[in-house]
Amino acid sequence: MVFMTRGAQLFTDPQAAKTLAGMAVEKQRAFTEGAFAAGRAVMRGASPAHVQAAALAPARRAVRRNFSKLGD
Numbered sequence: 001m002v003f004m005t006r007g008a009q010l011f012t013d014p015q016a017a018k019t020l021a022g023m024a025v026e027k028q029r030a031f032t033e034g035a036f037a038a039g040r041a042v043m044r045g046a047s048p049a050h051v052q053a054a055a056l057a058p059a060r061r062a063v064r065r066n067f068s069k070l071g072d
Helices: 002-009 014-043 048-071
Strands: none
16 A cells, blocks of 8 residues: 555656555565575475565565555
8 A cells, every 4th residue: 555655756856756666676575585484394394384484574564664654
């Protein structure tokens, strides 16, 4: 939702592109970190639930961090 709102702001404030790009990179980074963490968990022989938790952990941390920033 926030990403869509920021994207719409580009029409009125082209300078917002830097913020939007940062948000996109943050999501790509969390996805990549999660993919590698899941791969490491699989290589260790972790259960599917642990693999899933490892994959989602970076995104969860990013969401918590963003929520605390937006809540201030």
